[in-house]
Amino acid sequence: MTTSITTVPIDDPSPRTYLNAGRTIGSWLATTDHKRIGVMFLAASSLSMALGGAFALALRVEHLSPGPTVMTAMTYNRLFTLHGVVMVWLFMIPSIPSGFGNFLLPVMVGAKDVAFPRLNLLSFYLYALGALVALAGMFFNGVDTGWTFYAPYSARSPTAVVPVVTGIFILGWSTILSGVNFIATTHTMRARGLGWMRLPLFVWAIYGTSVIQVLATPVLGLSLALVGLDHALDWGLFDPSRGGDPVLFQHLFWFYSHPAVYIMILPAMGVVSEVVCTFCRKNPISYKAIAYSTLGIAFVGFLTWGHHMFVAGMSAFDAGAFGLLSMLVAIFSAVKVYAWVGTMYRGSIDPKTPLLYVFAFLFLFVFGGMTGVAVASMSLDVHWHDTYFVVAHFHFIMVGGTLTAFLSALHYWFPKLTGRMYPERLGVLAAALVFVGFFGTFFPQFLLGNGGMPRRYYEYPARFQTLHVVSTVGSFALAAGMLLTLAYLLWAALFGPRAGDNPWGSASFEWRTSSPPPPHNFRAAPPLERDAYDYSRAEVPS
């Protein structure tokens, strides 16, 4: 019986790994190996993030002066729409679940692959197809509706609504099939003796996310298909002049799109759980609290959508109910935050880059979460609705939460993916740049919004200019941090020093096989007898 977590040393100097199992382009494009599919998702979604980031920088440049600066109002409308569409559906939703989840979930449950490997590859191609169709719409005519596609304007907008909603519809299929695959894998493919309460917390996070993906995404697909029909064929299902009700579209849209923010944040929380334990060398202070609060968020997340519609015409009772339910999410989230901080307490903290990003996550997520509680109450939301306050709030969660966790994951699992190590000093520098840049970009937006600056406005009164300029400067610092990260990670993937199988000395399951892993993940039966967070014995990083 294997009790050590260190892997069996391999005499073969160049062992077969998932990377060198086939070297042709075709061996990647036709692969059914979940690790390669995960890497392809990571590459594609990172590329999308760069694109969405470029749109955001253009928007920030436009706001350097109160009047027109570098673009027309119509271009501005198209850019903020594309920024939203690309960041939400091409980056945040697939990045951690379909990227890292794909790579790690089968390894963490001790399986050779996901339950349906060919379906997994299909998910990737649906993603690629959906992304291409949506981006093709951008080159035809762009879209100016905002990423929310509110009816009835979306039915009449003179822009390319149909290709973009078609693209998102296809992307939805990719999300659903990935979710089906991950749930089936978690249920049916766990290694012998690996019970649910011994699963790594990242698996719980991906599992909760997958449930949302399977149950919420079809409603988005339907509502966008209806918008597409209204636009293309003028069926007017949400058109008040023909008896339609535009608010119904908002209900359907947010029934998906609010749970969708938990598709973005739950996997991030899974990353944080893993990184905290590894870099503090401790088992989580309460495994069950983290695991169950994941399911709690996934469940309650379905019942909160109305808080997006407080000003769209809603009874005070409904608004109160949706407000209270929304605040429940904060309780589950706080349980997690306390559990992570409690795990750090008296831990042996090793502040490497992944943990620095987790620190950033905790600060920004709590900041964003507290303002979330504030906007969940109708009386306050009426003041902040559709202002930069809301923009700042959700960017603190999505960028401050999801992006920092994504970067943490990218550094933490970089040796797992590539077998090589990134340069730590550059990592720290980039993390500092990202944190300062992010805070500089979005903190002023809270002040702007509270001062009355509405979102999605092309021009603004001159008194807002100072804060807008600060925000733009911050966005460039953030972009510099991201470019620096991209540069050294690409360099390290090709030329970085060999990392060894378990450079962090982590006890978690994915580090019990070689880095990078062999094609079917483990060379022998997965050595999972010892718990994933058992640091009772000293581990030496290999």
Place this chain on the structure above:
Amino acid sequence: MSAPAAAEQFADLDAQRDAAHLGMWLFLASEVLLFAGLFALYAAYRAEYPEGFRAGVAHAEVMLGSANTAVLLTSSYAVASGLHALRQGRRGRAAALVALAVALGLVFLTVKGVEYARHFDEGIYPGGRGRFFEAHREPGLAPFFTLYFIATGLHAVHVFVGASALSWLGLRVALGRVAPPREHPLALGAMYWHLVDLVWVFLWPMFYLMGRG
């Protein structure tokens, strides 16, 4: 080919069968939510325009719609019997029953096409266009028929997809490629077909029966 080996990622064939069934159930859950969005729209609009929806139901082709219900239920029965036959090792009978299910699916689509044609003749088009809506100004008729075309159209797409899948599976059954102990692909196809059937069991009262005097 008929050797009962599991795919390489699975420990054994039982695990593979369990995973496949679970995967299909999850996919069906996803499909239910797809239609649930339409049901929610229907409920909201019906609450807003009770009279308009009553008038819409009164104009539905109730005979064709009800006949189609019988057709689809029979078809579901056929595919279930086909699976039963396959598990008993009666390959020819299984393939014939699956073919019957597909044929009934095509009958359903044909009847649906006739029904649409009659509506078009009456001047009923989606989006509240056509001379029918000029003569009948009842508010709510337009959303009723737009929803009718969208819901039954989406359902018809599912019938088409299901019939295509069953044709392929029927062929595999006839060729002996889908056979015990690996008969679960047909079980999955049958599950999908039952869902398509079940959705219609909800659409039928919504658009043909509820509020009919």
